[in-house]
Amino acid sequence: MNTPSISSAAPRLEMRAVQCIRGASLLFDNLNCDLQSGETLQIRGPNGSGKSTLLRILAGLAQPDTGAVLWCGNDVRELGPEFSAVLHYVGHHNGIKLDLTARENLAFCQELLGNVDAEALNSALERVGLTASAGNRARRLSAGQRRRLALARLILCHAPLWLLDEPLTSLDNEGRALFKELMQRHTAASGIVVLATHEADIGANGPQRELRLK
Amino acid sequence: MNTPSISSAAPRLEMRAVQCIRGASLLFDNLNCDLQSGETLQIRGPNGSGKSTLLRILAGLAQPDTGAVLWCGNDVRELGPEFSAVLHYVGHHNGIKLDLTARENLAFCQELLGNVDAEALNSALERVGLTASAGNRARRLSAGQRRRLALARLILCHAPLWLLDEPLTSLDNEGRALFKELMQRHTAASGIVVLATHEADIGANGPQRELRLK
Amino acid sequence: MSAARACKAVLRRDLLLGLRHRAELANPLVFYVIVASLFPFAVGSDTPTLAIIGPSVIWVCALLAATLSLDRIFHADFDDGTLEQLILARQPLVLLVGAKTLAHWLLCGVPLVPAALALAVLYQLPATALWPMLSTLLLGTPVFSLTGTALAALTVGLSGSGVLLALLILPLYIPVLIFSVAAVGNAMNGLSIAGELYFLSALLVLALTVMPFAAAAALRIRLG
Amino acid sequence: MSAARACKAVLRRDLLLGLRHRAELANPLVFYVIVASLFPFAVGSDTPTLAIIGPSVIWVCALLAATLSLDRIFHADFDDGTLEQLILARQPLVLLVGAKTLAHWLLCGVPLVPAALALAVLYQLPATALWPMLSTLLLGTPVFSLTGTALAALTVGLSGSGVLLALLILPLYIPVLIFSVAAVGNAMNGLSIAGELYFLSALLVLALTVMPFAAAAALRIRLG
């Protein structure tokens, strides 16, 4: 609120010499990267190379051992909740309540994010193909349907930075196509996408960069 | 024990008019299929079409609403634990204890399955590339490493029938290749594989069949 | 204001989840009544003994019921990843945690009050004990919820956190217990209970000002 | 025999997991001691009253501690999918469940015995009460573990299963409670406790023969 710049300025995510140590082993060291609006960064690497850990660090859910993550030039540790406001994070876990219906889950997200809009909710459900199951408790949804519900958060309201950990898990072909389209639109609208995935082709349309771990 | 035939006979899995109803909706009806040794069945279908449910029914973890599953001609409900002895099931969940090390997890599986063999254990760890992390608690493993640990069960001891629910989740390319090779060997050794996956190519070598849901 | 709306959303969601498990909602209550009725079983139906231990049993059981229900404040949210979403929400975490505390109190604290009064009747406590019972419960249960939330945040995601939590929390509850039982005892002996009530109010104010911040900090630590 | 080996594996694994969370292992115990010592706080350290309510408090708290630890018998196994693996193991499920029950008793039941004796001293119970306390605990705690396993199997995977489980189990524990406390009371009054011990033994034999089967059936139902 006191630095309105960061929500209005052009999105820009930087890693500066980010290092992470887990247990006795160095996961990664001296990671540097400068992502501008419209860019897609795909984090790749074999299992256990630290992709998920890096994403959590970028989201501010974990701290790097040395180095820093900057958003529009500000250290995200200092930005705090302000930084949370500019990102969507979808991790290995879906982050949905199994005892609420699909619709209730999304409505809650909206309220949490601060913009209630029934129309946006309906169109998000429609987009991810859950209109028919919107009234079902999430517990009854299949693995792929739950993942779709988690991804529906992305289109509920705008956030310039998307951090996605294996977003395509459990999705069928139609779901993958849908998701790729969402991503393309987001980068076309000058957003930034960082995702970890083992897919060969993620079909980004803007400038696409790769970060290989290990 | 009283029908030694089923463990020595050539593996054969049949579905007879299998039907499953969940809530108010019919997931699938009148599924028929006859799988002989060496065959691979890939269950396909969009998200929520009932693939996982069907696999649980095949494993005897759930009951079909009508119809039956037969193993070597016997209804699996009547075979009970005898049927469990001929199959490996790997579901969406990995079925590993996060507070045991990778090695301890596999050792426990061996004892449960009734053949303790340190060599088999070491070679299984080696095959799935977890030798270096064998002494780590599974909680510290990454998503893909955990999946590898779950799949290591398949090679710990022989079972003619493999039931796998999206086995490739979280695996990197090397992991996928490894798994495909395991599957090929299994069918070459006259096993049966039933798997649910959204992958286009699962690289089976023997006769490969497909079951499309919805 | 959007912060207020987010808090309301958290509150509404938690209440909804609570109501959706109607069984779960009634459970702490029934548990409370069962445990409290175990004692007469064990002690025998000797009325004077029952009246002596009555206030203590009622309060100790209220404390246990409150403790048992703590586990669910964050546990489920942690398991399904919604806790991360909460932390990444665009609002100050303190407020959201405060809303969760309030929901917990409404679902688990408030129902204890009528249950305790009913038990007081069953234990044949004199009528003079009822008002102090009521007022101490209304002051004490929010302290339980507030302190409990902070410690639940600290232990979230630890295996066996249920019992660990109970272990950490019970010593913190003891002051509330002592003063509340003393108040009821005083009232039964015709003495003033103002001192105890002041003390409990002070504890409540302290908990209100400190605990949500502690809880928010603990959550950030545990998930960091 | 491979069934015996599988049982041993289950037992060893559960004990290992228990020991690995040393905190978790100590927790029910510490919880027990804390709750039991809340009463003197609440009742006041009036020795005759304490001696009267002593056996009841000790037993009720043992029962609560046993109840609280039930949740973890199957809960974790259900969450991570190892329960399915257990059901699909090549051995009769009854035996594996029996091994889990035994592990639970060793981890959570047996430690209660010395703790209860220590508490008996704290409550200044007469020496004549110690032997009945010991024998009833040794007969009663396995019944708790056995019955608890069956009910834990029934409620596995249900949301809020902790309190639901407590709700279901407490009524079933009551007979054990009544007879045990009666035995201690009789002993303190110089009467014979043979009748109570016979009854408790009968309950134990009943539980031993019925509960593992009930638990296995319940698991199949819940996962089916």
Add this chain to the structure above:
Amino acid sequence: MLERLYKYAAPHQFFALSRALTPWFGGAAAALLAVGLAGALWFAPPDYQQGESVRIIYVHVPAAWMSLFVYVVLAAAGITGLVWNVKVADALARASAPLGASFTLLALATGSLWGKPMWGTWWVWDARLTSELILLFLYLGYIALQGAIEDTRMAARAGAVLAAIGLVNIPIIHYSVEWWSTLHQGPTITRFDAPAIHASMLVPLLIMALGFKAFYAATALVRMRCELLESECNSAWVTELGSGGK
């Protein structure tokens, strides 16, 4: 005979049978309860010791008996459903639980109403009273379990296991008055030798007891039909029923 039974165990057959039987049981309940209450309130003498308050016995005792009886029915039905996979038995168990809980509550309420004039207090922690309270908890536990499990088939099967385990408590309640010397009345009516109660009281009491049973049967049949409709909503016969077929 067995064949007949088996036939009516099919949900749609039972549905028809239950429709036919309900009015009979309902009518019998109304008639018996009317006659019984008249007998209880006007024809039976007041007790020489207890005065008019003895008339509570005509509600209390049948309700208390029913609370035990219904639990046994519930457990038996549950086990039948579990072992032989009879859906009608599952429905009976599920339908019985709230009824049994209500009878238990009624026995507790009338008992404590009676206790006030008799023992001078609403409630004592006596063995029978407390064990009746536990019975209430058993019912509530059963209901809570049913509520917690969404799938009705699974809920019924899980409930059956619970009910079977809880069966241990029934003899404890029944014999509690003999095992512990308590305030509560010992067996006066259910003794194997001659009942220690005068016929002018016994007859209305027995009529009331029969009336309660008929009432239970009628309500259970209605509730079972609801249960069956709900759990069988996918099957052909329900669809037919819904589309106006007979």
